[in-house]
Amino acid sequence: ETAFIAALPKAPNNYNPARHPQAAKARRDWVLAGMAETGALTPEQAKAAMAEPLAVHFRDPEGEPPGYFLEEVRRELVARFGEKVVYEGGLTVRTSYTRSYQDIADKAFREGLVAYDRRHGWRGAITHLPNAASAQNALSGIADPPGTAGWQLAAVTAVEPSAAHIVLKKGGQGRISVNELRWARKTLDDQRLGAGIGRVSEVLQPGDIVLVEPVAAAAPAGRRGAPQPSAQYALRQIPDISGGLVVLDPKTGRVFAMVGGWSFQQSQFNRATQAKRQPGSAFKPFVFATALENGFSPYSVVEDAPISIPQGPGQTPWEPVNYEGSYVGETTLSDALVHSRNLVTARLAVSVGLPAIAKTVQNFDVMDKMPLYYSMSLGAGETTLLRLTSAYAMIDNGGHWLLPSVVDSVQDRQGRVIYQKGVKDCAACFVAAAPAAGAAADPAYKVTGAPPPGSLAVQNARFIENAVLYKPTKPDPLISDTSDRELIAMMQGVVERGTGTAVAAVGKPLAGKTGTTSDWFDAWFVGFSPDLAAGVYVGFDDPRTLGTGEVGGHVAAPIFRDFMMAALKNVPAKPFPEAPSASAAVATNVLRGAPNGTDEDQTASLSPPDADTLTPRGVARDGRQRGTPLPNDSAARPDQGQNPYWAPVPRAYSAPYPGTYGSTTYPPPYAPYSAPRSYGSPGGYPGYPTTSQRDYDTPGGYPPAQGAGYPAPGWRPGRGTGGLY
Template sequence: MKKILIVTLVIMAFGITALAAGAVGLYVWASKDLPGFKRIADYNPPLVTTVYSRNGKVLGYFYKEKRFLVTLAEMPKYLPEAFLAAEDSGFYQHDGVDTMAIARAFLANMRAGGIRQGGSTITQQIIKQLLLSPERSYSRKIKEAILAYRLERYLTKEEILTIYLNQIYLGAGAYGVEAAARAYFGKHVNELSLAEAAVLAGLPQAPSNYNPYQHPESAINRQRYVLNRMLESGWINREQYERSLVEPLEFKSMPDPSWKLGAYYLEEVRRWLVERYGEQAVYEGGLHVRAALDMTHQEAAENAMRKGLEESARRRGWEGSLMRLRPEEHAMFLADEALPSEALEPGSWLKVLVTQVSPQGALVRFGDLTGEIPLAQMSWAREPDSQKSPEEVPPVTDATTVLRSGDVVWAEVLKKPAQPNEARWSLALRREPSVEGALVSIRPDSGEVLALVGGYSFQRSQFNRATQALRQPGSAFKPIVYSAALDNGYTPASVLLDAPVVYTDEVTSQIWKPDNFEGVFYGPTLLRTALVKSRNLVTIRIAQKIGIKTIIERAKAMGLVSNFPQDLSVALGSAVVTPLNLCQAYTAFARGGSYINPRLVLDVVSAWGESLYASQPEPVEAISPQTAYIVTSMLKDVVQSGTGWRAKALKRPVAGKTGTSNDERDAWFLGFTPYLVTGVFVGFDSNEPMGKYETGARAASPIWVDYRAAVEEQFPFQDFPRPAGVTMVSIDPQSGLLAGPNSTESLFLPFLEGSAPTEMATGSDSPATMGVTPAEGEDLFKQVY
């Protein structure tokens, strides 16, 4: 018996030794190719980059994985407890591996004949997600356990839990608890209730199966399981448990503002960030970017641009319906385009199906609702004719010449009926414009770009016309020419001849015959009047006198970037520039001599709060304060009695200049006050003519006025300060001499000290006009502008 016992003990010793050796060998084998776990300590997950407006509102996000970094301190205490109850209730007791959970999983898998249950701790889940492959095998589980054990000795429990709650995928494109709180409840994580936290904690096991949007019953059942586990673990009491079970849950996603208001601005910021920091940092770095954009300005700018382009399109007439449907296609269209009546407000646009047309108007359908478009709301829908202005084409008098039954068209809601389902909606016929535009608004004191619009719709075209379109500014370039003239011996009272001129290119032998827009000539003209009335021929004569090189040097000194043509056409704005660049040049007038570089991004902060970039105003000396003031004074007259007359609606000191290129291909208005410089451009991307009289005054300045009227009250009333070295003198507008007792009218004009005329007008030295009297010229001006 004694021998048997000894033999048994020897066998057991050998067995234990063999098991130990096997375990050591298994550990050595599993440890051979383990990845380094210490990089988890430098946790740097892909995070969302957030772009804010200057007011702190979110403009948009950039990301590959929608994850926002939050700390345990920023979460309600019951949120991490809910996840622990659901995933790893022994988290604070084990050393990274829960042997009892593994044993339970092993027995379950043996009974199932395959791997069905994992038994992983939260630490092991982190290892699996960040270091190992997702394969389900026992060899991977062994490696996972070894790394989890090591990690627990390198990081604290709180650090491991923080990583887990920010890393875990919770469905609906949300990574981490903050993104999930936004995706499922439209809240930030610190605003979640216990009941809501339990829903999120139920997701890690199977995010798609427990997604409350797709499987609400499964999500609620899983929530109850989590709450029950929290109660059993002593993390909540019975009252909290019962209250959370009956708490109503509202599932809604936090609206994503990206690529909505300010989409062109956001894209410009994105391009700047990628160029500076690279795509990985932008889409994974969790940067916090503050832009100069002001939401109120941006919304006003976009509304003004849309309205202005739509009105411009209507002036060109009707180009036909969006499509024409056969009767059997009507029902499908109405079902697809159905909109709830409460979502439609006056001003809303919608696609409608024309069902009946009479000379007096048309009946239309949208969804299960009926509307009426009376003749008066389609009178603009004339046959397009680019050679005639809208005033020269009779309005539509018969609706049947515009619409037919089966047409699908755009309509605007004018008025909602008292009972939406029982009455006809009052609608107006509309068309989307094909003409495009841009608007830029800059604070001249700081260079901050408060608003930037690059087109009618970012969804339709991502090409940013504010920063990428190179267009001819036309007469909007003239203030730069006149600033150079003032520095080369001219004054606002200098008299120049407004008469035909013929220019022959010595290289090509081509003959150029520039003309005034109205097609008439006014004879001797004051330099001030030539700028106010935008007289091309006077500008050409100035260019001939001071030289093309002088004009180009002045343009470059004011910050303009272009391939300037080396001929007289440059004086009339033939060099192409971007709207942003032209606005930059105009800040020199508003600032009193120095232009300022535009600033779209104010500062950038890393995900960890480190300052990466902070912009500062960058002024550049360009012209003298006296020259800037004199040009500005003349540009104020452009608003008071010239082509910029619409800006008088602000009832504030405003200076500005319109611009129109040949055949109305480009229309501009650059208007400014001491506190804000705003430029508007309108034109086809194809550079085709926009139609007769689609000038800067008609196509661009109304957009400027609509935008500025919406934001002007943000700024105090302010006029341009007169610098030292400038005197104001009363001038006879007919002769350019000092106004005398026989002068019928006078102009109060600024001069550099010592440059004002000294001779007084006698009343008999008024120069004769050529081809048109002043009164006739003024009537013609009013017709055109």
């Protein structure tokens, strides 16, 4: 075997033992003869070795290798050590890859994309040749498309009203019945569907080259001389939509599985780590976390009704709407997250202020710098699936910061550990060589000296001589334990009775949030059990609509559900820590959101209180004003001129509106409302930093608030979506 391996480098393909066994054996014997000439073997040993057959042992097929995960390992190693060390340093690398989770993730993701793709029809054959004979002759020379898995290439040889006859590239014949083509209505613009299918000829023609999958074996032969029934096949097509799925440990940040697209062979672009997309309402938990940290409770009352937020002199106010285009009036904070109410989220952004939200977002590492625009509160910024899933994992673990990683440890050729992720009592720490003199410091970490004794995770090894411990500089915890448990309970409600009820079928405690961007461009679901976090993103590489009504709860949530159902199948149900408000929920005044016996005359305030009209004693625990006049309905307050980040004054309420919320006209201070407004992410227009821009000249690290921070109507046509969901 060693002699054969030594023979391979000259021409690996020419000496492939499966394809060219005689040439491979001859080359092996040549090496053995050379070893005898040099004295490495005796002539007798060489003769005995040459007499042995060249045995080839094939491993059982394991499906497509985890290309996205392996490439992410390579990228992380190169970023940390450089290409020369990675390719020439003789490193031993241990990763967090978990085969069982990866297999489940691959299956759930592919099935989810296929289910979506079939809902939106047939885009046509792979290619079409003039007639059945030419298609059949060309079939053997047509390369299999990447990512076909168990599907096969076939040529359509004949078409009947009720079935199409096919010849397979791998040999054999079969038929596709019209019932297997009902889904294959023509795909129209904006993912709409053409007319229903009545005849096979409306989908397939002789000469088509298509992908098929067996659905039933050929029936047993009948009496002698009777025609042999054909095997049954179903028509398949590779989805043109893509996305990603990430699975990680919420306690350590170890990434167990990663899917970056339909197939790594098809595209090496990793949509889980490299694609920056708008998360939509999957961003909202961080707005609500900020509110909980600033005095609100799950039962605080906030108005779900139209709001107009000034953007500056001469600029059109920002007027978000709910996905449904309607609103419910007074509602609790918990209900607003469960049902993903945009208007409540916008009010919270005004109340707590954009800088506070930006601090939360950056502490959880969702974004490097959150631009201070109110549309950010509805997920109009950009992030990656891995970053958002990691941030959810931090919510899951009690608010402790994580470093998501695919590499556990690295040893050099001498066996010394030159990198280790995590030490005892600090999962986010890592051990590595001390930074070189003059090297740029990583603001997320600080050096704290030698690694503690007993922290080595690799047996029979030692750290490199100059190893030091790196600790994160983030606050710990990122949010209070009370706020964290309340937020998890609210996110459980999303699964149990809100926009993510598709996930409830798992039957075990889960929490999460759906996300959909304007015009159904992106669909998300990110969630977790107490011990496992996962995130799913689905969208087109060239952003366009997924189709009317294709929200995160319908597209991404079923993928998350299928993954969790298999991953947790044999895992006992484990509850989340109980939220502090759980025991007091039955004693809640639903109208006002205050526990019985407390000040029931409180009213929700949606702007910062004036320092000269409100004392600290006048602020309730949930952040609402007590008996203080609400600010006038003006475009700006005098003190706003001194603070460019002060939240603009909203159209505030002093009492519940007595009229009918179904009306389309409102008394002041509401602006007229007629239909859902178009809005989306800030794009390439004045005042908005580019995606790659990270440094800002303004004090405090934030760009100045811009009045022209929103695209003009028509930038992304509304089509009635009502914004982010």
